[in-house]
Amino acid sequence: MSEFFHMGGYAAYLWPAYLLTFAVLGWNVLSARRALREARAEARRRLADREDGP
Amino acid sequence: MIGAALAVLVRDLRLALRRPGQVLQPLAFFAVVTVLFPLGYTPELDKLRQIAPGVLWVAALLASLLSLESLFREDAQDGTLEQILLAGQPLAALALAKTAAHWLLTGLPLTLMAPVLGIALGVPGSAMPGILSSLALGTVTLSLVGAVGAALTLGVRRGGVLLGLLTLPLTVPTLVFGARATELAIAGEGLSGALYLLAALAVLAVTLAPLAVAAALRIGSE
Amino acid sequence: MIGAALAVLVRDLRLALRRPGQVLQPLAFFAVVTVLFPLGYTPELDKLRQIAPGVLWVAALLASLLSLESLFREDAQDGTLEQILLAGQPLAALALAKTAAHWLLTGLPLTLMAPVLGIALGVPGSAMPGILSSLALGTVTLSLVGAVGAALTLGVRRGGVLLGLLTLPLTVPTLVFGARATELAIAGEGLSGALYLLAALAVLAVTLAPLAVAAALRIGSE
Amino acid sequence: MLEAIDLTVHRGDRRVFAGLRFAVSAGHCLQVVGDNGAGKTTLLRTLAGLLEPDEGEVRWNGQRVETRALEFQREFVYLGHQPPLKDDLTGRENLRFGLALRGTAPSGGTGRAIDGALAEVGAAALGDRLVRSLSTGQRRRIALAALRLTAARIWLLDEPVTNLDAAGQAVVASMVASQLDAGGIVVAATHQDLGLAPARCPQLVLGRRA
């Protein structure tokens, strides 16, 4: 197991690379969902204004 | 249409003469940069000769960038850009005219200055024709590509930085071919190949850039 | 007075960084500028290492010029410069605040970016502290000297324009000492001497430039 | 005949006006009035094609103007809030440029026409000075001269009388009148009255949107 993480001496490069890449994947997922959530909220706010606005 | 384009060209040249500072600044920058390298690097001419192409070209590139920022901004601010947009003339032609003026005011002077600075970098006199022709061709492309960026960043805060960020990557080919041509010129080898490439880029830019500029200006004027 | 100066500083920062992404723009910009040199010169790191000082300092000079030109012009055009002139506050202080904002927006990002750019140019990690400190000091002077130039160019008077140009040569000492310091840092030799000179220049600039700027602004506003 | 058909225009995501209809026929003018922010400038810029309507269209003699934008542009002049003049050119040079840009060649020579126009707007003495050195009202007069010089049939004027003294305002009124007499069309946004017969110059009142 530890040998697996050791990656034949390349651990110091390999794991950061994987970590970063999956961080990027994660960021994409989260930011996309946040964007959608915010857009929804924004739209609701607009509709609300529309109701009580002119 | 030709008449209108000419009018724009002449107007911009006349304005530049009335406000020489804006014309001279890029040239001064060009000079400062090219003399800076020997100071920071080494006094040995044969070493300097090696970096001369890169220095000359990067300096020229950045110098023309410096002057591009104000290409359309002033017209936009005093309302004359709208006048041009609504002149009932093909906008691309007028955009080309403005870019031509810009080239005459920066590209051409830079080209003419290059040999002088080249000497300071140990460039042999035999290389001058090559340097002149390559810069003359390259700066045309730089002005045109830059004009697109300038039109896009019109009315944007700190447009200068953004303009650089947009424009410089697009100027990579010009830089590569231009520097190579200069290198060959200094080495005294034939540089027609590189010049052809530069010319091709210039032609491409002359045909496409004005359209992009026109579109960008229309968008920006809303 | 402190309050007013702070207000100016904060305003300029807010204007520049209206949106989050804009903080990163200067960083990207410097990266682009640096990439140009290898493309114009050679991919070999040990050759690039030699011109690294020149590259970094040219980038610094460019950054200050590119953004300084608009430092006062925008305020002059939208009338807020007069507001500042008539604020009943010591003008030099406000001018210093504006210049500080400018440094935070160009000098600082460049300094922070320098190590990364250094790596790309094959600069050894050991040189980074020296590079950081020399750039930090040098860019301050560049911003201040540039500010004087920008203020002078504001003047409607023809003379002002050319005077503004004359400040460009004034940046040469900074560039020379800066490049020298960077060179020494890369060579791994002691650079304290060069740093002292840079510091001296910076101190001189901080004390004198604001006064010059204030005077120039007053003249320009007539 | 200049028509607006169900124009709807947004600025940012703010609806400025919607379903706006009107028609101005040759020899008539339209005075656009409304509070600050009502949409006068927006309307004029839309007519000039500087803004795109989100819905509806502008027609000139029955044709959508987009379809032949350049021809239409030669039919009108747009004079906005600030006079389109180059500070570092003289009034004359500015006027000359304006004519060359639009390709208009006045009968009887450009120079003479320019002198005439300058005299008409009471700026004869200003023509050879750099615009930079002119007062606000003097600049506007130069801009009026430029307007006079163009052969355009349609005038789109945004607050033409601002910064003008009494004499200047009279000049504007008479210019508009003669333009209408010549069978032209004038659409003007103003807060002050232009002093024209209502029959000739109906008002279009834009509702306020803050």
Place this chain on the structure above:
Amino acid sequence: MLEAIDLTVHRGDRRVFAGLRFAVSAGHCLQVVGDNGAGKTTLLRTLAGLLEPDEGEVRWNGQRVETRALEFQREFVYLGHQPPLKDDLTGRENLRFGLALRGTAPSGGTGRAIDGALAEVGAAALGDRLVRSLSTGQRRRIALAALRLTAARIWLLDEPVTNLDAAGQAVVASMVASQLDAGGIVVAATHQDLGLAPARCPQLVLGRRA
């Protein structure tokens, strides 16, 4: 008491006016009128210290203003042809900056004061929008709010009612009136009338110099 003593001012090499004398005492206003190019703006800028008189001097409470320029600057506000606003800041941010710059701290909190001023000029709804997105008149209203906020005793106004609709012009009139009631001084250059009692607001007529 604001005095002009034998003021002579040149613009370029053109003499705009010479030997101009007047005095405005607390609670009074001076309406500067004159044709375009008469020298209204020049006079206001000279009073504000933006131009140096070639001869004569400006006195505030008997003292030459140059001698204590900074103090004097805190006594007045100058509102020129174009409202000093940053396009990329909101109205509120602009007002806040104006206050901080002059070191004015309104009683009862800046925020509240700003809201009050905005409401007074009928721009309550505009305060949080970028100035870039405001119409010309809306900008001027923001500038008026800034004027209102400063504690300055002297107002130097160059054509304060341009681009303003009827309501806006009324706002200016009432603002000026209340400023005078508060013992302030107003020097205003206008082509339109501000609608104030002549007793309170005498006219200074500048002769025309083209």
Place this chain on the structure above:
Amino acid sequence: MDWTWFHKFGSPPHVYRLAGTLTPWFAWPAGILIVSALYGGLVLAPPDYQQGDGFRIIYVHAPSAWLSTMVYAVMATAAAVGLIWRMKVAHAVAASCAGIGASFTAASLVTGMLWGEPMWGTWWVWDPRLVAQLVLLFLFLGYIGLRSAIDDLGRADRASAVLAIVGVVNLPIIRYSVEWWNSIHQTPSVMKMDRPSMPMDMLAPLLMMLLGFTLFFGAVLLVRLRAEVLRRERGAAWVKEVVS
């Protein structure tokens, strides 16, 4: 020919709903592919005969790099469609692409550098492939910068569209020029893509990753697209139904 499908794509509500329904069809396969490729790449695949375990970086590096190029292509195409046919939805697609593309370009760069240090003993070399990738990152950043600098959405859409198109015209020229630049400096491209054909158990995970990343991009794009479409609809009737 019948253009109704085209106009249907133009209609925001339809796109919004379609994107909603499609998302899981991209997301799940992407997830499964990536996870199994991960296992295949890190555990099953044997060490490289010369690079040892270091080569395993390829499984994150190559897909990121490949995706970066593809995203830019999608972005530019969408931008062009939006500009030519005035299609709001297309602009929305382009807007959604920028962030994704930039992030993966950056990932390919950093993973590449992390690979370079052990392989070439340096974090960075001026290899044409690398330079081209760096320039691509700049193009993305410029696009994002321009967008963020313009308030009005409509203007931002069309201005950035022009930029994207100009960029895509340039991209091949840039790639060619850096290759040319490299060739004249006689430094062989360090990233030899004509490596001896990988054994299947090495190649399979790579291909799975490539496919997985691509699908992942699709899924994220669809989600962002919905957000962008909403932002572009000034509270039209259909918005009411979908948000409340």
